[in-house]
Amino acid sequence: MSENIIYCYSGSGHCLNMAKSIAQVLGDTDIVMMRSYPAKTDATEAKRVGFVFPCYGGGLPGDVEDYVKAIKIAPGAYKFAVEQFAGYMGCGLHKIDEIVGLDYWNTISNHSTCIWLMPHRLTIPPTSKKTAQERIDRKALEVGGAVRAMKRSEKKPPKNAVFALESKGFSGINAKNIKNFKANDKCIGCGSCVKICPRNNIQLVGGKPSFGKNCIGCLSCVQYCPKQAINVGKITEKRERFPNPTVSAADLTQKIIHID
Numbered sequence: 001m002s003e004n005i006i007y008c009y010s011g012s013g014h015c016l017n018m019a020k021s022i023a024q025v026l027g028d029t030d031i032v033m034m035r036s037y038p039a040k041t042d043a044t045e046a047k048r049v050g051f052v053f054p055c056y057g058g059g060l061p062g063d064v065e066d067y068v069k070a071i072k073i074a075p076g077a078y079k080f081a082v083e084q085f086a087g088y089m090g091c092g093l094h095k096i097d098e099i100v101g102l103d104y105w106n107t108i109s110n111h112s113t114c115i116w117l118m119p120h121r122l123t124i125p126p127t128s129k130k131t132a133q134e135r136i137d138r139k140a141l142e143v144g145g146a147v148r149a150m151k152r153s154e155k156k157p158p159k160n161a162v163f164a165l166e167s168k169g170f171s172g173i174n175a176k177n178i179k180n181f182k183a184n185d186k187c188i189g190c191g192s193c194v195k196i197c198p199r200n201n202i203q204l205v206g207g208k209p210s211f212g213k214n215c216i217g218c219l220s221c222v223q224y225c226p227k228q229a230i231n232v233g234k235i236t237e238k239r240e241r242f243p244n245p246t247v248s249a250a251d252l253t254q255k256i257i258h259i260d
């Protein structure tokens with residue numbers, strides 16, 4: 001059993017990159033992915049239990065809220081969370097705090113990977129990809145140091161009714177967009193989208209991806225397609241992709257990643 005466990009959700013690799021950097025500061029850490037039902041829900045032997053995740057639609061991505069409810073943590077364990085967002089932090093941290101009772105939390109703005117909504121460049125303050133990554137690396141060191149020392153946050157994560165409402169409405173907006181996923185002529189039928197989908201929602205039919213109705217909108221298939229052939233309607237055709245350069249499609253599909 002590792003001394004630390006970090007539960008991570010990541011669609012385009014940025015949160016996994018950050019979870020790995022925090023784990024490197026801590027040492028002896030299991031990063032358990034929450035893209036599908038977490039491989040390990042018994043965290044009772046861990047001294048520190050963390051959550052690293054993005055804001056999606058003002059709230060938590062996919063089924064993360066239900067997954068966190070299933071995790072068993074020892075009463076005396078130290079609990080921390082870090083959220084990435086583009087423009088605003090939403091209610092995700094507050095929801096996690098309600099479930100597990102956080103000792104420490106932190107946030108960082110990164111480029112938006114929701115490219116059907118906007119080009120990825122949005123950050124607060126606006127930054128290049130390189131500067132955004134440098135800020136995240138610095139934040140990971142800060143968080144890693146704080147968590148190693150079991151620092152406590154003075155305030156609780158803010159509660160915001162508007163974001164809670166937005167996150168409820170997001171699944172409807174998402175459902176609309178799911179209908180618009182399509183592979184264009186650049187598709188070579190390599191099946192990488194089939195492998196990366198956390199919901200087994202994509203199948204190759206006649207050598208081309210066919211999208212089912214079980215999509216959670218993580219956009220991994222769009223962001224990681226080697227030919228940039230998958231689009232959400234027409235709007236993403238000319239928009240640059242931004243998967244984290246240090247995280248491969250294969251990394252994202254791991255269930256548990258151990259960092260010594």
Ligand SMILES: Cc1cc2nc3c(=O)[nH]c(=O)nc-3n(C[C@H](O)[C@H](O)[C@H](O)COP(=O)(O)O)c2cc1C
Nearest residue numbers: 010011012013014015054056057058086087088113
């Ligand atoms: C479907 C989707 C919805 C998002 N919604 C929000 C949002 O409501 N507010 C926000 O500030 N950022 C939003 N983002 C931006 C992500 O929080 C940000 O890009 C994060 O760094 C992505 O991390 P990841 O690569 O680990 O998935 C959204 C991204 C996606 C893909």
